Amino acid sequence: MPKFVSQIRLDESVYEKVKYIAIMEFRSMNAQMEYFIVNGIAQYETEHNISLVPQPDGSYTAKSAE
Numbered sequence: 001m002p003k004f005v006s007q008i009r010l011d012e013s014v015y016e017k018v019k020y021i022a023i024m025e026f027r028s029m030n031a032q033m034e035y036f037i038v039n040g041i042a043q044y045e046t047e048h049n050i051s052l053v054p055q056p057d058g059s060y061t062a063k064s065a066e
Helices: 012-024 030-046
Strands: 050-054 060-064
Touching: 012 030, 030 050
Parallel strands: none
Antiparallel strands: 050 060
């Protein structure tokens, strides 16, 4: 899947914590941020008992995971 390039603004303390975790996990900052985002999405889907399903037009819809 192609990667989307974006910018993100973070508080300095958040940046430093992510940097520390990335070093401890032997990941780049970018890889660590992607890891957090992917896991956050999975947690959201689990908590809301849904699955976000891609649509042909590029959007997503929430489908019940039941």
